[in-house]
Amino acid sequence: MTTQAHFPPTLAAGPSPEQWLRLNPLLDELLDLEPDARAPRLAELSATLNAQDLAMLQQWLALDARLMGAPFMERPAAQQTRLAEALTELGDLSGLQVGAYTLERELGSGGMGSVWLAKRSDGRFQGKVAVKFLKFGSFSRGARARFEREGHILARLTHPHIARLLDAGVHVLPQGGQPYLVLEYVDGMPIDTFCQARQLDVRQRVSLLLDVIDAVAHAQQRLILHRDIKPNNILVTPEGQAKLLDFGIAKLQDETQPAAAPTALTRLAGHAFTLLYAAPEQVRQQDVTTATDVYALGVLMFALLSGRHPTGDATQSDLDQLRAVLVTPPSRLSDAARRCDNRQLARQAVLMRGDLDTIAAKALKKDPAARYPNALALGADLRRWLAREPISARPDSALYTLQCFVRRHRLAVAAGSAAMLALLGLTGVSLWQAQRAATAEQHAQSRQRQSDALLAYMLGDFAERLRPIGRLELLDQVGSQALQHLSLQDHPSPTERLHRAKALTVIGEVRAGRRELDAAREPLTQAHQLLQDEPPSQGQPAHFAASWRKAQGTAAFWLGHIAYHQRRFDEAEQAWQRYRSVSQQWLHAAPQDLDAQVELAYAHNNLASLNLEQGRLLQAEALFQSALQGLTRARAARRDDPTLQAEHSNVLSWLGSTLLLLGRHPQALEVLGQALSQAQALRQAHPADRGWLEHKANAAYVLGDAEWRSGQHAAARLHLAQAVADFSALEQLDPTRRPWSLGLVRAQTAQQRGKPSLEAMQALAQRLQRLDKPQAPSVRLHVLRAEISRLLAQAQLARGQLSEAKHQLGEVLALLNKDAAENAQDLRLHMARLELSLFQAEQLSPSSAQQQQRCATAQQSLLRAPLQNALTHHAPLQLLAARAQHCLTQTPSRPGPKQPPAMASL
Structure with a gap:
């Protein structure tokens, strides 16, 4: 049975996102029950719920009962709102006298109101006007207040590029008073259509856009936001004058009203927007600011200059549009223009490279604080671009400023350069021969310094920025290009050796990320050999030794990473011991260097996980504690670093798992609870980052798994349900991400412990089979397959399907025997085989003799490494040993639905 997703009911105080994820499975369960059975089940749940969660569930059930009894279908909606008579009598309004104006024809209508072309009928002037008033279908108190607010807003705006408010009044109808506004009539076409029809070039389009930006800036200076800027709300007259229309959903930032007490009008109108031009904060229903209009102007700018939406093809459905607004990064403006159908824009895409790309990217930032603060700042940068001056969105540099100067004064620079060259030619001939050698040397040194600086940036800061977003192809290009350049040096200096080692490490890292482990080993080994010596000190800057040590540690880490994933634990330990050694030497030479502290903590964490894999639990615990201490000190100095916070939570999870294996359950659950709390805080602080959601999902799973093994089944179900919900959300975002799909299968498998469902286990076995790729073997996958196989066999036995259970278990046990023979040091693999x-x-021994033989075989496996080495401290392994001993002494009964303990291996 699949879980039905419910949207939280609207309550006086709604649940937090974390509370909703926690309570949603329980609400599903309660709503599936008959009404009479809900109260007893809720009473059972109260033993495991806190008072706030219990009260929230009670409110939801009460609301469901009220809604089920509401007579929604007894009367038509129009009769219920008392508008049926008004809707039928209104009809065509052509020729109707409204104040001093006579309506001629309808210009358009929308959800809020209709707009009619009219003329003045009292002879005071002959011009055309636009009369706007509400449809009766939306003539509620809130809608009327919102309509009147539009009149007040427009009355405060006087700008040549904003349609003026001319008059206002109330027209009396039999149904009641009908308010209306009289606006300046703009005979024009939408701005995008105008640009296309006139075939405007890039500079002309930017100039026209600046008129719109000036209008928005005028409104913002009067504390007014438009909040619905789009092409249809901007008309351009045949003379080329842009007019901004429709402040109907504008938010008046009244200085006299506290932000914490929004008016009823703000609550009614606060979430109206056009999705493709809405800013992320509008979609999330958060506070809007002047940066909200900047985002819409950025979308408009992108559309006018490229003919495309910033998120391109990611806006085909409503769900895609929401995802595009909240998550999808915008395309580069010049790239989109180069691919557009408008040949003129495609040819001029080169003009957009650089500054216009930067301006558009800044206006379209998902974070409002990262955008231009208001329309005035955006317009200022566009004017600088038109004048070929440096823009504010790019950091100042001498080279950039010089480029802008040359673009502004090309003729003057060319003439001045020619004169200067002539002067230098006349006065410098006599000095040329004498200075030739010195100049060449200076140029060589200058080029070398520039090359070193560029390589250091590409292999350092630039590579660091690419890693978190998974841009492996760019990292590969960076490493390959750097290595090609460095290979030209016959006698490399220490700096060139360092750069070459970094480039080789980047190449190895990319190959390892693609699971090309054998191919990754060669460049990493070369990097390791280049950095075997101690860091040179003579003639090097002060920071050179730290860079050398970090590069040594990085190469050693990736060599250990490859060996670890290939299950060559001795080789991995040797590499990671070197990683720890160089990090200790780095920290000893620079005790205050936080980077050295962090690298040493990472080295301890890697060695600890390696010891954990081999059952050396006490060594693993000590190393995890050391890693935790180092990260705690680093976090105190870098409180705003989310990566350190995530690593701290991750180490807590590893430490908690280790304590659980040592049999210290209360301490383990406390540590794992801290890990989940930190992960939840990170997710709340970064709601749009999928990485933190994955981190929280893993933490919830580990805690739920530990609670189940500790006998706290009720609490375990809650945390496992949270993990399933999180992994399901991640898989829906990207079904191709194998770790997310595996995480979902792992969490769903843990939910089935105790009383597995045959159908559910068959479905999980099939999903795991589809996820299993021979080219990417994983011991975690083998252990998960073993648990699914055991639970499936258990469910088959409960249905009396003995032969199916034997076949299922036999196939998986044969695979585990083969894998265990190839991975002699992997404790989890051997424990999974022993469990099966x-x-x-x-369960499946038809005779006493066969049971005795199988029990003896299991008992014999305990005498071999790595099981024998881990038996002293490993609590789950000790339970398996006790079961093996008991198995030898018991008499087999008829195979049936026995329920042995859950998988003991983590």
Whole structure:
């Protein structure tokens, strides 16, 4: 049975996102029950819920009961709102006298109101006007107040590019008073249509856009936001004058009203917008600011200059549009223009490279604080671009300023350059021969410094920025290009050796990220060999030693990473011991260097996980504690670094798992609870980042798994349900991400412990089979397959399907035997095999002799490494050993639905 997703009911105080994820599965369960059965089930749940969660569930059930009894279908909606008579009598308004104006024809209508072309009928002037008033279908108190607010807003705006308010009044109808506004009539076409029809070039389009920006800036200076800027709300007259229309959803920033007490009008109109031009904060229903209009202007600018929406093809459905606004990064403006159908824009795409790309990107930032603060600032940068001056969105540099100067004064620079060259030619001939050698040397040194600086940036800061977003192809290009350049040096200096090692490490890292582990080993080994010596000190800057140590540690880490994933634990330990050694030397030479502290903490964490894999639990615990101490000190100095916070939570999870294996359950659950709390805080602070959602999902799973193994089944179900919900959300965002799909299968498998469903386990087995790729083997996958196989066999036995259970278990046990033979040091793999062997002996032995033989085989496996080495401290392994001993002494019964303990191996 699949879980039905419910949207939270509207309550006086709604749940937090974390509370909703926690309570949603329980609400599903309660709503599936008959009404009479809900109260007893809620009473059972009260033992595991806090008072706030219990009260929230009670409110939802009460609201459901009220809604089920509401007579929604007894009368037509029009009769219920008392508008049926008005809707039928209104009809065509052509020729109607409204104040001093006679309506001629309807210009358009929307959800709020209709607009009619009219002329003045009292002879005071002969011009055309636009009369706007509400349809009766939306003539409620809130809609009327919103309509009147538009009149007040427009009355405060006097700008040549904003349609003026001319008059206002109330027309009396039999149904009641009908308010209306009389606006300046603009005979024009939407701005995008105008640009296309007139075939405007890039500079002409930017100039026209600046008229609109000036109008928005005028409104913002009067504390007014438009909030619905789009081409249809901007008309351009045949003379080329842009007019901004429709402040109907504008938000009046009244200085006299506190932000914490919005008016009823603000609550009614506050979330009206056009989705494709809406800013992320509008979609999330957060506070809007002047930066909200800047985002819409950025979308408009992108559309006018490229003929496309910033998110391109990601806006085909409503769901895609929402995702595009909230998550999808915008395309580069010049790239989109180069691909557009308008040949003129495509040819001029080169003009948009650089500054216009930067301006558009800044206006379209998802974070309002990262955009231009208001329309005035955006317009100022566009004017600088038109004048070929440096823009504010790019950092100042001598080279950039010089480029802008040359673009502004090309003729003068050319003439001045020619004169200067002539002067230098006349006066410098006599000095040329004498200075030739010195000049060449200076140029060589200058080029070398520039090359070193560029390589350091490309292999350092630039690569660091690419790693979190997974741009492996760019990292590969960076490493390859750098290595090609460095290969030209016959006798490399220490700096060139460092750069070459960094380039080789980047190449190895990219190959490792693509699971090309054998191919990754060669460049990483070369990098390791280049950096074997101690960091040179003579003639090097003060920071050179730190860069050398960091590069040494990075190469060693990736060599260990490859060996670890290939299950060559001795080789991985050797590499990671070197990683720790160079980090310790770095920290010893610079005790205050936070980067050195962090690298040493990472090295301890890697060695700890390696010890954990081999069952050396006490060593693992000590190393995890050391890593935790180092990260705690680093976090105190870098409180705003989310990566350190995430790593701290991650180490807590590893430490909690280790304590659980040592049998210290209360301490383990406390540590794992801290890890989940930190992960939840990170997710709340970064709601749009999928990485933090994945981190929280893993933390919830580990805690739920630990609670189940500790006998706290009720609490375990809640955390496992949270993990399933989080992994489901991630898989819906990107079904191709294999770790997310595996995480969902792992969490759903854990939910089935105790009383597995045959249908659910068959479905999970099929999903796991589709996810299993031979080119990317994973011990975690093998252990998960073993648990699914055991639970499936258990469910089959409960249905009396003995032969199916034997076949299922036999196939998986054969695979585990093969994998365990190839991975002699992997403790989890051997424990999974032992678990299945015991289950086979206990449940599927048709005779006492066969049971004794299988039990003896399981008992013999405990005498071999790595099981024998871990038996002293490993609590789950000790339970398996006790089961193996008991298995030898018991008499087999008829195979049936026995329920042995859950998988003991984590």
